[in-house]
Every structure is written in C-alpha cells, then in structure tokens.
Amino acid sequence: MRLAKFLSVILTVCACTTVGAQKLAIHYINTGQGGSTLIIGPDGTKVLYDFGVKGGKAALVPYLHALLHDDKKIDYAILSHRHKDHYYGYFDMVEAGIDVRVANFEPDGPKLDSSQLHSNWYIPAEKTTAGKVRTIPVGLAISLGDSATMYVVAANGILMDGTRVDVVNENDRSVVLFISYKNFQFLIDGDLGGGTENCSGHQTTQTDVQTYVAKTLINQKLITSEYGVDALHIAHHGSESSSPLRYIALMKPEIGLVSVGNPNCKYRHPRRDVISPLISAAPEVTPLLGSSFDSCPSINTLQAIYQTDKGTEDCDLMPIGKETLNDGIIGGDIILTTNGNETYTIKTTGRVFLNGVKSQNGVVHTEAYCVDEYETEDEQNEQTCTARKP
Numbered sequence: 001m002r003l004a005k006f007l008s009v010i011l012t013v014c015a016c017t018t019v020g021a022q023k024l025a026i027h028y029i030n031t032g033q034g035g036s037t038l039i040i041g042p043d044g045t046k047v048l049y050d051f052g053v054k055g056g057k058a059a060l061v062p063y064l065h066a067l068l069h070d071d072k073k074i075d076y077a078i079l080s081h082r083h084k085d086h087y088y089g090y091f092d093m094v095e096a097g098i099d100v101r102v103a104n105f106e107p108d109g110p111k112l113d114s115s116q117l118h119s120n121w122y123i124p125a126e127k128t129t130a131g132k133v134r135t136i137p138v139g140l141a142i143s144l145g146d147s148a149t150m151y152v153v154a155a156n157g158i159l160m161d162g163t164r165v166d167v168v169n170e171n172d173r174s175v176v177l178f179i180s181y182k183n184f185q186f187l188i189d190g191d192l193g194g195g196t197e198n199c200s201g202h203q204t205t206q207t208d209v210q211t212y213v214a215k216t217l218i219n220q221k222l223i224t225s226e227y228g229v230d231a232l233h234i235a236h237h238g239s240e241s242s243s244p245l246r247y248i249a250l251m252k253p254e255i256g257l258v259s260v261g262n263p264n265c266k267y268r269h270p271r272r273d274v275i276s277p278l279i280s281a282a283p284e285v286t287p288l289l290g291s292s293f294d295s296c297p298s299i300n301t302l303q304a305i306y307q308t309d310k311g312t313e314d315c316d317l318m319p320i321g322k323e324t325l326n327d328g329i330i331g332g333d334i335i336l337t338t339n340g341n342e343t344y345t346i347k348t349t350g351r352v353f354l355n356g357v358k359s360q361n362g363v364v365h366t367e368a369y370c371v372d373e374y375e376t377e378d379e380q381n382e383q384t385c386t387a388r389k390p
C-alpha cells in the first residue's frame with residue numbers, strides 16, 4: 001500500500017550563526033544499557049535521539065552540560081520508541097534546565113498506559129518550549145546546514161516511500177533517521193527489528209523492517225547499492241532481533257556503533273552471533289543446526305565496531321554462540337565528526353561504567369576513516385584518502 005508521497009519540504013530551524021565551515025558531529029553518549037545519541041549539524045542544529053536509562057543525572061546530564069556550556073537548549077528531542085532504556089533520562093534532562101526548542105517527537109502507535117512513561121516523557125515535555133510530544137512525520141527532512149540533511153525514513157512501520165510493514169512489537173515502531181552530508185552517510189534506527197534469518201539461525205518475534213529501510217534508501221536514491229552507508233547504528237544494542245546479514249549486505253557499512261551497558265545479563269547484548277559475522281569473514285559462531293553462514297548474503301566485513309561499554313561481565317552461561325561478544329572498541333562516549341568530504345573521525349572518551357560506577361576499562365582512541373567513495377593510499381608513510389577509480 002502506498003502512503004502520501006515523501007514530504008519534499010526541508011525544515012530549516014536553526015537560528016545559529018555559523019563561523020566558518022563547521023562539522024557534523026554524532027555523539028553516542030554512554031548512558032549504560034540503553035541509548036542516547038546527540039547529532040549536531042554543521043550549522044549547530046541539535047537533535048537528541050533518545051535519552052538513556054534511569055540515572056540521567058549521572059550520565060546524560062553532565063555530558064550535555066559540558067558540551068552545551070551556557071546554551072542549554074537542543075532543537076529536537078526524538079524518542080525512538082516507548083521503552084524506558086530510551087526515554088528515562090528525559091526527565092532528568094528537563095529538571096536540569098536543558099530546554100527543547102522546536103519539537104518533542106515520538107513514533108505513532110498505541111499510547112502505552114505506563115505511569116513511568118508519562119512522568120518521564122509526556123509530562124516533562126510540556127515544560128519545554130517545544131511543548132507536548134507530537135507524532136513524527138515520516139518523510140520529514142531537517143536541514144543541518146552546509147547541505148547536511150536528516151531524513152525521517154520510517155516510524156511505526158511506515159516508510160518514506162509509502163511502504164507499510166505491519167508491526168506489533170514496540171521496538172519495530174522505532175523512528176529511523178538517515179543523515180546525508182556530501183560523501184558521508186549514517187543511519188540510526190533504535191531497536192528496530194530485522195526478523196528471523198534462516199542462514200544465520202537468528203530467531204526473533206520482531207518483524208523485518210530493516211530490510212525495507214535499506215531498500216527504500218536505495219530506491220529513493222539516498223544511498224547507492226554500490227557504497228551504502230559509511231557508519232551504521234547496530235540496532236537493539238546488538239540483539240539477535242536485528243541486523244540480519246541480508247540487511248547488512250544492502251547497507252554496506254564500514255563502521256558499526258553499538259549502545260550498550262555493563263552488565264546486562266538478561267539480554268547478553270551485544271550478541272556474539274550478531275557481531276562476530278560482521279567483523280570476521282570466518283565468524284567464531286556456529287549457527288543453529290540446518291543453517292550455515294555460507295548461504296547468507298555475503299557482506300564486506302566492517303572495519304570496526306565501536307561500543308559504548310562492555311556488554312556484560314560475569315553472567316551465567318548462555319547457549320554456545322549466543323553469549324556476549326566484547327570485540328568492539330569499548331569506548332565510553334563515541335564521537336564521530338566529519339566535514340563530509342574525504343574522511344570521518346571517531347574519537348572515544350573511555351568513560352565507562354560497571355554497575356553504574358565509573359570503571360577503568362574504557363579505551364581513549366582516535367581514528368580516521370575514508371568515506372566509501374575514497375580509498376586509503378600510502379603516500380610516503382602517510383595514509384591519505386584518494387577517490388576510487390570509476
């Protein structure tokens with residue numbers, strides 16, 4: 001079924017002054033076992049996508065205070081979906097005097113009758129300048145300055161090209177944001193599902209919305225089937241519910257970003273059987289009987305996975321292959337910056353926690369990567385990015 005055509009209006013809201021050419025910055029804030037990502041456009045537009053778990057006072061609020069200095073405002077607050085590991089920190093943020101200027105958005109879907117959701121999201125939203133939480137329009141495009149644009153690709157199973165996927169699980173209602181900035185592309189999709197996949201043995205009750213997202217990006221010409229995106233959110237904290245190889249094969253990311261906390265014994269995120277095939281051509285997992293990774297669509301292995309924290313330590317054993325894999329760079333807060341031209345840089349702060357208490361396990365790390373359209377070349381012992389030959 002087709003929906004209304006993709007909204008062609010591009011919203012420009014930032015009244016910020018741009019001094020010289022600024023960069024696009026994507027901050028994965030380590031809030032523990034949950035998610036919170038701050039996107040700052042080249043013109044200073046600020047979009048906060050999710051607000052992390054309870055205890056925002058300890059993780060989200062100090063981070064925002066340090067970053068925003070005296071200008072304690074963000075432009076958009078977008079809740080990916082109505083689960084508390086994504087909305088809980090919003091209350092603390094508003095209590096701490098951080099205002100939302102333009103809009104508080106969430107995906108359409110049944111309004112959950114939860115007092116926690118009301119007291120931590122709907123009620124504090126009304127205290128902000130933007131006011132009442134509204135349903136996010138699918139197809140909305142928000143200008144982030146200097147030709148960087150953020151598109152609302154999907155929410156509640158409805159995609160910007162009119163495709164409609166029947167969803168029942170709240171995770172599958174997740175708002176999907178896609179950012180394009182010259183040669184750089186990034187996608188974030190909360191806890192969106194990728195469905196069951198026989199070749200990898202992944203079982204889930206979540207629906208495959210992710211593959212439709214990838215196909216929509218290609219048919220809307222937002223990504224090419226040759227290069228896909230540069231950096232990709234690994235949905236649902238690296239759960240088996242998401243990231244099937246058929247989706248990764250279309251998205252072609254070089255970098256994966258996982259928002260996860262230590263410990264999470266209940267879920268064992270990020271899961272070995274999800275992460276290992278992404279970073280190794282010979283994954284150290286055996287899929288369930290009767291399936292084989294050999295029959296999965298082939299993918300280019302990612303150059304790196306970054307995770308905000310260790311997934312878990314010292315939990316009871318899970319079935320072989322379904323345990324946690326902590327092979328990503330355990331970075332604490334992860335900050336990606338780019339001017340959209342030839343490279344993007346990822347910096348980590350090492351700010352990690354164990355049971356909510358700061359621990360010493362995080363890595364402080366900075367690394368630059370070439371965008372897809374460029375390749376690494378050694379020039380007199382210095383690595384540069386040069387345009388790929390057509």
Ligand SMILES: [Zn+2]
Pocket residue numbers: 034035083085086191236237
């Ligand atoms: Zn979650």
Ligand SMILES: [Zn+2]
Pocket residue numbers: 081083170171191
């Ligand atoms: Zn969720």
